[in-house]
Amino acid sequence: MPARNWVEISRAALRHNCDYVRRRLPPGTELCAVVKADAYGHGAVECGRVFEACGAGWLAVTSVEEGVRLRAAGLGGRVLVLAGFAAEEAAALIEHRLTPAVWDAAQVAWLEAARPPQGFPIHLKFDTGMGRLGVTEEQAPQVAATLAAAARLRVEAVFSHLAMGEAEDGIFSRQQHRRLTAAAEGRPWHLLNGEATLRFAAWGGMLARVGLPLYGYSAQMEHAAQLRPALTWKARVVSVKELPAGHGVGYGARYRAPARMRAATLAVGYADGYRRDLWPEAVALLGGQPAPVAGAISMDLTTVDAGQAPQPAVGDEAVLLGPGLSATRLAGWAGTLPYEILCGISARVPRVYVD
Numbered sequence: 001m002p003a004r005n006w007v008e009i010s011r012a013a014l015r016h017n018c019d020y021v022r023r024r025l026p027p028g029t030e031l032c033a034v035v036k037a038d039a040y041g042h043g044a045v046e047c048g049r050v051f052e053a054c055g056a057g058w059l060a061v062t063s064v065e066e067g068v069r070l071r072a073a074g075l076g077g078r079v080l081v082l083a084g085f086a087a088e089e090a091a092a093l094i095e096h097r098l099t100p101a102v103w104d105a106a107q108v109a110w111l112e113a114a115r116p117p118q119g120f121p122i123h124l125k126f127d128t129g130m131g132r133l134g135v136t137e138e139q140a141p142q143v144a145a146t147l148a149a150a151a152r153l154r155v156e157a158v159f160s161h162l163a164m165g166e167a168e169d170g171i172f173s174r175q176q177h178r179r180l181t182a183a184a185e186g187r188p189w190h191l192l193n194g195e196a197t198l199r200f201a202a203w204g205g206m207l208a209r210v211g212l213p214l215y216g217y218s219a220q221m222e223h224a225a226q227l228r229p230a231l232t233w234k235a236r237v238v239s240v241k242e243l244p245a246g247h248g249v250g251y252g253a254r255y256r257a258p259a260r261m262r263a264a265t266l267a268v269g270y271a272d273g274y275r276r277d278l279w280p281e282a283v284a285l286l287g288g289q290p291a292p293v294a295g296a297i298s299m300d301l302t303t304v305d306a307g308q309a310p311q312p313a314v315g316d317e318a319v320l321l322g323p324g325l326s327a328t329r330l331a332g333w334a335g336t337l338p339y340e341i342l343c344g345i346s347a348r349v350p351r352v353y354v355d
């Protein structure tokens with residue numbers, strides 16, 4: 001059954017991006033490829049394989065469930081679980097050799113109760129300014145005491161997350177860096193995310209936790225120009241027809257054909273992650289020509305003005321996101337970030353790996 005819409009992911013682009021990032025890391029800093037949220041929509045297992053082969057010693061995921069999925073697919077490298085776990089997941093963490101981020105005495109108790117092997121590694125998270133996860137300065141003495149009493153656990157590293165990694169001046173990032181290295185008290189630490197790795201690689205640390213640049217994106221122009229977006233999203237044309245001037249298109253007839261119009265309907269909608277708020281700005285490519293979205297995007301279908309396409313026909317492929325139509329551009333149309341566009345491509349959209 002041919003897919004209605006699908007994404008093509010270039011392994012060569014992923015490899016290129018991975019090499020590009022690794023080349024910038026100082027000696028002693030290992031790449032931790034962030035493959036959470038199904039590798040930002042690119043498929044965690046396939047991307048994990050590519051990144052491990054390109055030298056990432058670590059992968060980072062959101063949850064125990066995501067980590068177990070990597071193990072089930074045979075990925076054997078270190079896996080950092082970033083965003084917490086439940087008491088009943090402690091045993092699976094240990095069984096699958098996943099490394100949890102820890103910031104709470106309750107987490108320590110759950111792990112100890114699950115009887116990990118002596119020296120089971122954890123990464124202690126500090127809140128150095130994000131105000132989200134992590135031990136605050138106030139909480140630090142109590143958590144330190146809890147950890148000192150946890151005989152089986154070993155703090156392999158302390159870490160923190162940047163709140164403004166993309167900020168050019170780096171003032172807040174520097175503050176966070178100072179706070180973390182002070183809290184580390186000589187222990188290994190890690191802080192850099194993707195943008196900060198590209199900007200402040202020399203800060204080093206045990207790991208550089210890089211996500212978005214591995215998929216081909218950076219807010220820094222000079223790096224964006226060198227990275228290769230790995231994902232192309234395509235949809236099939238399911239209808240082509242002429243509409244008279246003034247004819248409404250889509251729910252609410254919020255678009256009216258300004259003149260006689262050749263309308264092509266694409267087999268993609270917001271259930272696939274082609275968000276309603278992309279309209280009225282979004283454009284697809286049909287026959288290599290811009291085809292502006294015309295009318296409200298519906299659950300499974302999107303109509304475009306195919307007036308510039310040479311000979312649009314049912315069965316043709318339209319490009320929704322790809323060369324010339326970056327996730328950053330779509331994000332601009334929808335008033336969001338490329339992260340949300342990429343992660344928003346829903347699970348029902350098949351992922352196809354090329355080269």
Ligand SMILES: Cc1ncc(COP(=O)(O)O)c(C=O)c1O
Nearest residue numbers: 034161193194195209210211212
């Ligand atoms: C804790 C943590 N580290 C690293 C990253 C990677 O960030 P980026 O995709 O901006 O490189 C994320 C992503 O949100 C994260 O939550």
